[in-house]
Amino acid sequence: MTDGFADILIRWYADNHRRLPWRETSDPYLIWLSEVILQQTRVAQGLDYFRRFVARFPDVRSLAEAPQDEVLKLWQGLGYYSRARSLHTAAKDIMARFGGRFPEDYEAVRSLCGVGDYTAAAICSFAYELPYAAVDGNVYRVLSRVYDVDLPVDDAAGKRYFAELAQSLLDPVRPGLQNQATMEFGALQCVPQRPDCGACPLADRCLAQAHGTVGRRPVKRGKAAVRPRYFNYLCIRCDGTLLLRQRTEKDIWRNLYEFPLIETDAETEFDALQRTSAWKAWFGGERRMRIGERTAMPRHVLSHRIIYACFQEIELERIPDSLSGFLRVPEAELDRYAVSRLTERYLERRRAAGVNVKVGKLFDS
DNA sequence: AAGTCGGGGCG
DNA sequence: CGCCCAGACTT
Structure with a gap:
């Protein structure tokens, strides 16, 4: 009767998720690669890059042994090129520190170049079923609406608040599935612009919808104008x-x-x-x-x-x-x-x- | 805490 | 044109 947050999202996910190549594997290297490619990047934009990287660099060693110029060339057009440099640095680091075996605990994963809180949680929950809540832009949006949170998601206090909220909502029995489900829900259902709240399985408990604030969630602090x-x-x-x-x-x-x-x-x-x-x-x-x-x-x-x-x-x-x-x-x-x-x-x-x-x-x- | 780093897609 | 995207890092 009283379905929890996780149950609803996981059921929704079972019915609605996209089949994506990095969801068909538990290889931490491939999951890591996909997560880095998808940082600030839409699935549609990153998909072909993922395929090409897997084809050219099927494992940590092949990536570590490549010249950086080749990694950058394969990354060309994706943007945020520090991701490619960090990816390469981390691959060499995995060879040096872990003998080429992808690390298996959160702190070690988090220590890799280019891996922050989100990516470490994603890798550890997807590949190892470790109970870390992965909080990305989708999760900020979903949580800020369901709980009608008006804290800015892009300052320290807001990030801490959402991280703790997400962690408290995480069912440790299936953290990977729940993380996937929440993010996919944000990407497909709880979308930034004009979400179809009439078709939402969380509508009966969404505080933002009850308050009429969906269009104003999540809150972000204004950004300074950029110099041309x-x-x-x-x-x-x-x-x-x-x-x-x-x-x-x-x-x-x-x-x-x-x-x-x-x-x-x-x-x-x-x-x-x-x-x-x-x-x-x-x-x-x-x-x-x-x-x-x-x-x-x-x-x-x-x-x-x-x-x-x-x-x-x-x-x-x-x-x-x-x-x-x-x-x-x-x-x-x-x-x-x-x-x-x-x-x-x-x-x-x-x-x-x-x-x-x-x-x-x-x-x- | 605020800035920096790409590029594409969308309304 | 402004907003947003499976964020991380530097200052």
């Missing part, structure tokens, strides 16, 4: 090669590759770009230069990270010493390098147009 950034890429061609470099600095797209970049603090026309110190440092005395196409004015390309970027084609007859720090990559080999989606899209356009780079006027400084 302006990237001016230079596709410098010389003798069939393009200049490329790896982003090693601590910033977005770390360890991915890109064209020589001049970042400015506002939209910058081409002639203004030539007056920047970066330009002068690279091309100061260079006269044998042809200026090709430039993508439409600093066009807002990326999503709400707010990066405005343009690409400028340039052809040189020789590479000056000031540019000798860059890699020289034959155009046919560009796709071996992991690049941002922004750069990937430009490369696609560029290739489709057939190495256009129609050289325009001769530039003389």
Whole structure:
């Protein structure tokens, strides 16, 4: 009669869940891999990446022994690239500290690079049936509505509150199943926008629905506006090669590759770009230069990270010493390098147009 | 406690 | 365009 929270969710799950590859295994390595891929990422977006990673890296050892550039290349387009670096670091760590055997207790799992509270709980409950509540964005939403909690879910007090609430609701007999069920319920039924509360099995006990606050749960603290950034890429061609470099600095797209970049603090026309110190440092005395196409004015390309970027084609007859720090990559080999989606899209356009780079006027400084 | 890190899909 | 997504880490 008095079905508990867990019973209702588990029954709902039995009737409604999606069949996903990482749910067909209890291999902690595969579960770990899926959890990292799915951090801040929708299932639909991560699914193919998971398949490709499993095919290429079927176990910890194969991942640990791969070069980082290959891991990043396979991760290309997924975003949050620190996940790929951490995944690789952790794989090597598992080889070193645990002889290649995936750790089996919570503290050891939690100690792996890139594994936080959520991921450790997910791995331990799914793979080992250990009683740790996994609290992700779905769980925050479900709990904040069912219990009509108005604490912000993204500050320390709120996180602690929801973690304790979820743990107190966890049936230790089947923690993995309950965690899966709660998250799937949040993903499919208790969705962020316009949930179908009329069809909800928890409707009779959902306090937010009783109070009419479903649309305002979960509560989040406001976030500061993000500073726009302006990237001016230079596709410098010389003798069939393009200049490329790896982003090693601590910033977005770390360890991915890109064209020589001049970042400015506002939209910058081409002639203004030539007056920047970066330009002068690279091309100061260079006269044998042809200026090709430039993508439409600093066009807002990326999503709400707010990066405005343009690409400028340039052809040189020789590479000056000031540019000798860059890699020289034959155009046919560009796709071996992991690049941002922004750069990937430009490369696609560029290739489709057939190495256009129609050289325009001769530039003389 | 607040910032940073991608990219895609949705209304 | 704003919001959100199987979050973790740095400052």
